[in-house]
Amino acid sequence: MNKAKHLMQRGTDFLGCETAILCGAMSWISERHLVSAMSNAGAFGVIACGAMTPELLDTEIAETKKRTDKPFGVNLITMHPDLMKLIDICGKHEVGHIVLAGGLPPKGSIEAIKETGAKLICFAPAMALAKKFIRSGVDALVIEGMEAGGHIGPVATGVLAQEMLPQIAQDIPVFVAGGIGRGEAIASYLEMGAAGVQLGTRFVCAHECIAHENFKKAFIKGNARDAVASVQIDPRLPVIPVRALKNKGTEEFTAKQREVANMLDAGEVDMQAAQLEIEHFWAGALKRAVIDGDVENGSLMAGQSVGMVTEEQSVAEIIAELMQQAEAALAGQKAA
Ligand SMILES: Cc1cc2nc3c(=O)[nH]c(=O)nc-3n(C[C@H](O)[C@H](O)[C@H](O)COP(=O)(O)O)c2cc1C
Numbered sequence: 587m588n589k590a591k592h593l594m595q596r597g598t599d600f601l602g603c604e605t606a607i608l609c610g611a612m613s614w615i616s617e618r619h620l621v622s623a624m625s626n627a628g629a630f631g632v633i634a635c636g637a638m639t640p641e642l643l644d645t646e647i648a649e650t651k652k653r654t655d656k657p658f659g660v661n662l663i664t665m666h667p668d669l670m671k672l673i674d675i676c677g678k679h680e681v682g683h684i685v686l687a688g689g690l691p692p693k694g695s696i697e698a699i700k701e702t703g704a705k706l707i708c709f710a711p712a713m714a715l716a717k718k719f720i721r722s723g724v725d726a727l728v729i730e731g732m733e734a735g736g737h738i739g740p741v742a743t744g745v746l747a748q749e750m751l752p753q754i755a756q757d758i759p760v761f762v763a764g765g766i767g768r769g770e771a772i773a774s775y776l777e778m779g780a781a782g783v784q785l786g787t788r789f790v791c792a793h794e795c796i797a798h799e800n801f802k803k804a805f806i807k808g809n810a811r812d813a814v815a816s817v818q819i820d821p822r823l824p825v826i827p828v829r830a831l832k833n834k835g836t837e838e839f840t841a842k843q844r845e846v847a848n849m850l851d852a853g854e855v856d857m858q859a860a861q862l863e864i865e866h867f868w869a870g871a872l873k874r875a876v877i878d879g880d881v882e883n884g885s886l887m888a889g890q891s892v893g894m895v896t897e898e899q900s901v902a903e904i905i906a907e908l909m910q911q912a913e914a915a916l917a918g919q920k921a922a
Pocket of ligand 1: 609610611612613615634636661687688730733734735736737763764765766784785786787788886887888889890891
């Protein structure tokens, strides 16, 4: 067995696949085609439930099952108003792995997931939370740094990995995410004790990914420094940091915050209305970019590894490339 696969053994045993690379759930992107392609290529696809209704999730899981007989997971957002129904749908389909994203799991949700028989994976952005999750019976953790695309925390992947892997990797399988573009980085996290890795940005330009051509072109053109985190300009108007490629929308968001802050100062709106205006600015924006191809006004969520996305490739090619690079690094050779 090669060394990278050997180091991934704990991750592959846990996921039930050949290569411990998860394609992190990406709303509108991680649907039946990309998810089944990942799993068919020996890695691990995860459906992004996002704001889907239970009926839509039911269909998406069924359609994914038609395309692969390999294991895949479902990512559920903790704030979803129908979270419990979504968990039931996963149970009905005997989904093997559920990933909970977006903050602390509401009361009863961990127990409900475990009752379906699924393994539960949670995001642990800090050590205290990781330990709490381990105590609550969570089966694996993802630690994701601020280089990642989409909603991000404040700490870099390399720092999280150094802080957390030595302390928790022996207790629970840990998957490292954020900013991974090449196999050498995968090799280094495996050597530090990770069970595997999770990538998102690198898979957006897969042939099997349904993202609009314009969205893919923006990724191929984008450099690391173009994938910037959204900035909050007024302490009264909270902005959840999201990493995305700069475009007209990101510029207008800054202007919008300034406009709303001025309205607040002038007493033209109250605090609640002002905060809602900010919150609603990006509503539907990811879909606008991913599905409709509006790369000017939509949200181009992307991680800093976007600079390493240089062409459209098949999922199998991307995985093979990453694994060759990881293997060469572990053998002390230089990859092509
Ligand atoms: C376009 C896009 C959409 C995303 N949507 C979600 C999501 O709906 N739920 C989630 O948990 N993570 C989401 N993520 C994060 C990914 O699952 C993954 O953890 C992240 O992309 C890994 O970092 P990387 O982009 O540096 O590879 C998204 C990322 C991107 C790029």
